[in-house]
Amino acid sequence: MRHPRGNRKTAVAAATAGAVGLAAVALVAAAPTSSADPVSLTLNYHCTYPLVGSQPLKVVINTDLPKTIATGQPTGAFDIKAISTINADTVSGLNLIGAKTIEGQAIAQAAVAAPGINLPVSVANTVAKTDIPASGDFTVNASGRTPSLTFDKPGEAKITVGDLELKVTPRKADGSVTGITPDGTIDAPCTQDPGQSNTLATFTITQGGGTTPPSSSADNPPSSSADNPPSSSADNPPSSSAPPGDGIKYSFAINGSTTLKSLGSTAPIKGSFDAKVDLAAKTFTGDLNLDPTHTDFKLFGFLQGGSDVKVVQHGQQSGTLEGTGFKANIAFDTFLTSVTLFGIPISSDPKCGTVAPSTSAMTTAPDFDLLKGGKLTGTYALSDFANCGPFNDYISAFAKSSGNSLDLDLTKK
Numbered sequence: 001m002r003h004p005r006g007n008r009k010t011a012v013a014a015a016t017a018g019a020v021g022l023a024a025v026a027l028v029a030a031a032p033t034s035s036a037d038p039v040s041l042t043l044n045y046h047c048t049y050p051l052v053g054s055q056p057l058k059v060v061i062n063t064d065l066p067k068t069i070a071t072g073q074p075t076g077a078f079d080i081k082a083i084s085t086i087n088a089d090t091v092s093g094l095n096l097i098g099a100k101t102i103e104g105q106a107i108a109q110a111a112v113a114a115p116g117i118n119l120p121v122s123v124a125n126t127v128a129k130t131d132i133p134a135s136g137d138f139t140v141n142a143s144g145r146t147p148s149l150t151f152d153k154p155g156e157a158k159i160t161v162g163d164l165e166l167k168v169t170p171r172k173a174d175g176s177v178t179g180i181t182p183d184g185t186i187d188a189p190c191t192q193d194p195g196q197s198n199t200l201a202t203f204t205i206t207q208g209g210g211t212t213p214p215s216s217s218a219d220n221p222p223s224s225s226a227d228n229p230p231s232s233s234a235d236n237p238p239s240s241s242a243p244p245g246d247g248i249k250y251s252f253a254i255n256g257s258t259t260l261k262s263l264g265s266t267a268p269i270k271g272s273f274d275a276k277v278d279l280a281a282k283t284f285t286g287d288l289n290l291d292p293t294h295t296d297f298k299l300f301g302f303l304q305g306g307s308d309v310k311v312v313q314h315g316q317q318s319g320t321l322e323g324t325g326f327k328a329n330i331a332f333d334t335f336l337t338s339v340t341l342f343g344i345p346i347s348s349d350p351k352c353g354t355v356a357p358s359t360s361a362m363t364t365a366p367d368f369d370l371l372k373g374g375k376l377t378g379t380y381a382l383s384d385f386a387n388c389g390p391f392n393d394y395i396s397a398f399a400k401s402s403g404n405s406l407d408l409d410l411t412k413k
Helices: 015-027 090-094 389-399
Strands: 038-047 053-066 068-070 079-086 100-114 118-133 138-145 155-171 187-190 199-206 250-259 265-277 281-292 291-298 303-311 315-321 324-342 343-348 357-366 373-382 401-412
Touching: 038 155, 038 199, 053 090, 118 138, 118 155, 118 199, 118 291, 250 373, 265 315, 265 401, 281 303, 281 324, 324 373, 324 389, 343 389, 357 401
Parallel strands: 068 199
Antiparallel strands: 038 053, 038 187, 053 079, 079 138, 100 118, 100 155, 155 187, 155 199, 250 265, 250 401, 265 281, 265 291, 281 315, 291 303, 303 324, 315 324, 324 343, 324 357, 357 373, 373 401
């Protein structure tokens, strides 16, 4: 059976539609509903999304299928209903990009194995617009119709459900796309977890009056069993992508500035921030790396000076996710690796630095987008300085300050 994978670029909303599509597609052989019996199959998948990594997805497929089908008799199309459960972490990811609804299309794969044939079938299903909750799990309903099939040889037949390809669009409250891709639509595959039965139903093909060869549609010609054996979890367990154990990774480039209040000067800031996010707890830890910089200042408004500045994170940084952005509780040590006055060096010890770390509760702007970035701002204080040579007390007196500002632009890497 074929398992088209599609583009591996996935998105936080893909799981929702995918589950639905799979359910609506998996049923590919059936008989008139008047002679059919209820059938239900629950399958677990893992889908990988840009913001939340690999996440589980549960799909419950419900339909009516016959116990017997006569040769030469078209089965007709059958209605399928599916319920997909989207987990809380996926919901958190959707909320992080400002998504309020999802909609799109899901294409599921299935296979019908019968005497002399193994027929792969692909069915596209429309996923209606569905509201996304603020937190917790939620379910998505979908419905679809199978193609009609006709068999020419009597015997036992089996329907197995395969993987899933989806094209979905998460949208903001105003109907605009989230920017997860340039056009807002995501192509994403989901794979079945191993160790579960993916057999939807088995049935008997009885001798009838026709000899029409089995068919589904022009787009899905039958293939031989030698080339495409039927899929089952026992013979060909589907692969899965396990959820990452060390959190979801985010990386941003930093470009901005800091204003040193007591010196009346501004220094440019460049660097990066790499974080690992626990979606369930809505917390993160990360590493702040800033490039060395330089600032020029005037003491008392007329004494020209300058300093090379190095900022080093004090321990690992932490924070919490809030809305579509975050709050970062950062701590760092500041070193004045060289200080000049009128161009004359008065300190050149690289250990010239603050005696206590600076801290800042930095927050992102309301329009911050985790897919793109945005503004991050905060204030901090500088403590006394030590190891600055003979002029340490003077340097410390002028550099020590509070109310210094950080204004950063973060760009998603």
